[in-house]
Amino acid sequence: MALEGKGLSFRYRRGQWLFRGFDIRIHPGEIVGLTGPSGCGKTSLARLLAGYAKPLSGHVRVDGSPLPRSGFFPVQLIFQHPEKAVNPRWNIRQILKEGGAAEDSLLASLGIERAWLDRRPKELSGGELQRVCIARALGPKTRYLIADEMTAMLDAITQAQIWHAVLDIAKARRLGILVISHDEPLLEKLCHRIIHFKQAGGGSILPPGPR
Numbered sequence: 001m002a003l004e005g006k007g008l009s010f011r012y013r014r015g016q017w018l019f020r021g022f023d024i025r026i027h028p029g030e031i032v033g034l035t036g037p038s039g040c041g042k043t044s045l046a047r048l049l050a051g052y053a054k055p056l057s058g059h060v061r062v063d064g065s066p067l068p069r070s071g072f073f074p075v076q077l078i079f080q081h082p083e084k085a086v087n088p089r090w091n092i093r094q095i096l097k098e099g100g101a102a103e104d105s106l107l108a109s110l111g112i113e114r115a116w117l118d119r120r121p122k123e124l125s126g127g128e129l130q131r132v133c134i135a136r137a138l139g140p141k142t143r144y145l146i147a148d149e150m151t152a153m154l155d156a157i158t159q160a161q162i163w164h165a166v167l168d169i170a171k172a173r174r175l176g177i178l179v180i181s182h183d184e185p186l187l188e189k190l191c192h193r194i195i196h197f198k199q200a201g202g203g204s205i206l207p208p209g210p211r
């Protein structure tokens with residue numbers, strides 16, 4: 001059982017290879033950090049692992065199966081900017097429904113207030129909206145979470161509160177989490193192990209491929 005990327009290669013159009021033959025594995029219940037210089041391809045890797053884009057070679061498997069083509073994705077990706085991840089016309093209740101029925105205890109542990117449910121995304125702060133996106137991503141069918149700079153825009157207290165809630169849920173449900181961040185002290189605190197993308201063979205460490 002694992003979220004596994006094997007032999008992954010990716011570049012945009014005819015640009016430089018971001019990674020070639022890259023392997024990564026995250027087990028249920030495991031919290032793995034991923035760090036590396038800006039622009040080295042961490043978000044691109046996250047998009048492949050969550051099924052937003054396809055690798056040019058290699059494959060992604062979730063607990064032994066390919067990612068589904070439709071329906072609910074067992075690998076959920078949370079971006080740094082929540083306003084880009086929601087339908088601005090929906091209210092918060094509708095947005096939460098996309099992830100399945102969010103339990104009251106989950107909403108409470110993330111500090112989501114009932115009064116927010118009838119508002120639209122632009123009527124919440126960035127930090128409040130990010131909590132909503134996290135709750136949506138933690139639906140009952142989620143097996144793995146990819147948190148791409150998920151709390152980068154939050155103050156230290158809110159960041160700690162959110163991670164405390166997410167780690168509790170991850171432990172109770174044996175979710176595997178990939179935490180992408182430039183904040184190495186945060187990764188040291190949260191993760192069982194940390195992958196340095198360039199050292200691990202990502203981030204254009206290999207010479208550019210044929211053009």
Ligand SMILES: Nc1ncnc2c1ncn2[C@@H]1O[C@H](COP(=O)(O)OP(=O)(O)OP(=O)(O)O)[C@@H](O)[C@H]1O
Nearest residue numbers: 012013015018036037038039040041042043044045
């Ligand atoms: N849609 C796209 N088309 C072309 N190039 C892209 C596209 N998206 C990203 N890139 C380029 O791919 C490279 C890797 O981007 P990516 O966002 O994966 O890096 P990152 O390691 O997550 O960076 P950061 O730490 O700054 O978030 C960058 O040079 C970026 O400009």
